[in-house]
Amino acid sequence: MPATLGGKLRVWRFLMARRAVQAGLLLLFFGSLHWGWNLFGRPLLVGNYSASEVLGLVPLADPFAVLQTVLTGYFPTTEVLVGAGLILLFYGVVGGRTWCAWVCPMNLVTDAAAWLRKRIKVRDLVNVTRNVRYGVLALTLVLSALAGVAAFEWVSPISMLHRELLFGAGIGWAAVLGVFLFDVLVLRDGWCGHLCPLGAFYAVLGERTAQVRVAFVDERCSRCGECVRVCPEPQVLNFKKAAEAGMVASGECINCGSCIPVCPEDALRFDWRHRIVAARRAGDPGLEKSQVPPQRRVA
């Protein structure tokens, strides 16, 4: 960690940007609902993360929630389908799990848990594969069809969190606290990295389409592993795969950008997938992108 404030701010730049987006969206929801924030009499952003309306015109909806609703056998209206389509399009382009790091309010809770866990040095209580989430995802879809209600929406601690924040006064905080304690004491990145079916849904969505990716310059990387230590989904930083693709291609990458400022060799940066692919085709390793002169590999 750099000693100067400027250096610290540089390291924290993506973290600060993420917090600004997360808090800003929450504030927009809260202000529109409780303080009547509007533009020419049109409320800025009403609803919540399940479904909302921008300026009383543009519908937005959680595509995973809408998918579950469709599976119940009761067909929703076009409005919510359009809203889900818009969100699907957005995260399809910027990378599905960008939702997880930049928007989802639960990220505030689980990041706090991860910070505390590091501080008090807790070891995992259980060893669970991160692929459990795809099982939970499949189960969500099956149960939605069987039980006739959107299965995850009825138990989702994410929804409980934002409903508590916006509409208030229930024991939904208990579920949020549960997620926090689970992440601190039971399993590192337990909720977001192992169980959450919404994250799994977005991981599947972003696998091939995501345009915003962390580009990787193999020629610079010394394999020091600083990036892996800060990454909440460390399995995505597979150096061999990243060297082949020139980027972190996995849909499980949440685009949080934590790895980028900690890299001492400046081997990582955000870039567009098509530019990375084109540069690799042209045989350009992308060295010109960084400001720091290339260093020799340590190992």
Added chain:
Amino acid sequence: MSESTRRDFLVKAAQGTALAATGGLVWWFLLQNQARATPFAIRPPGAGTEAEFNALCIKCGLCLPACPYGTLKLAAAGESIPIGTPYFLPRDVPCYMCPDIPCKVACPTGALDPELTDIHQASMGLAVIDIESCLSWQGLRCEVCHRDCPVTNKAITVVHHPRKTSKHAVFVPLVHSEHCTGCGICEKVCPTDVPAIRIVQADLVQGKMGAHYRLGWTIDTPITQEFVPAQEAGPVRPGVDTTGAGVDYLND
């Protein structure tokens, strides 16, 4: 594939299946309990059956700020009403039956039926009267529910009713289910300590007569009627002709 890796694979698969099945069952049980437990929630206008509403409602809360009276609440976790869904308590704030139904307009999923255009066609619930605590039934000329009912003189009428052995009558409110929207203004204005008129989900209290009963004395019953057999006719002794005229002799 060697014997041991095949065995490992099969064990892994079995473990995964067992975990999914157990977790799935617990989850399903939770859903069944939560989503089906309460028939008591009074829903905004345009809500269909509880099953339909619970399936379609995405719990976004868009209907709440749309309501100009602050009628609607979102069920919080731990309440006895399905989590995150809108409902209202008429005694606190009833539905004032806006003609443009803004809550329905705000609903993005169709959980509040977009086809509902006339608020008088809404069926949020049904007013029922506890005649033991209703002031009118005790002989007082209260009738506040009747006068404040927005479906004037249709959903609630005042009828006279004999007062025990006295030659005087009492005037009592009577709810007509075909006109009552369940808005709950009557429950709001009822002057008793605990309201003597309340909104409940209609199917909790409403019976069904059966089409075979013929009310020959009512004005709008046609004089010549088709014979509608009882849906659940009792056992008939063997040898008795049930198709002939004899069975319906009372009306011949």
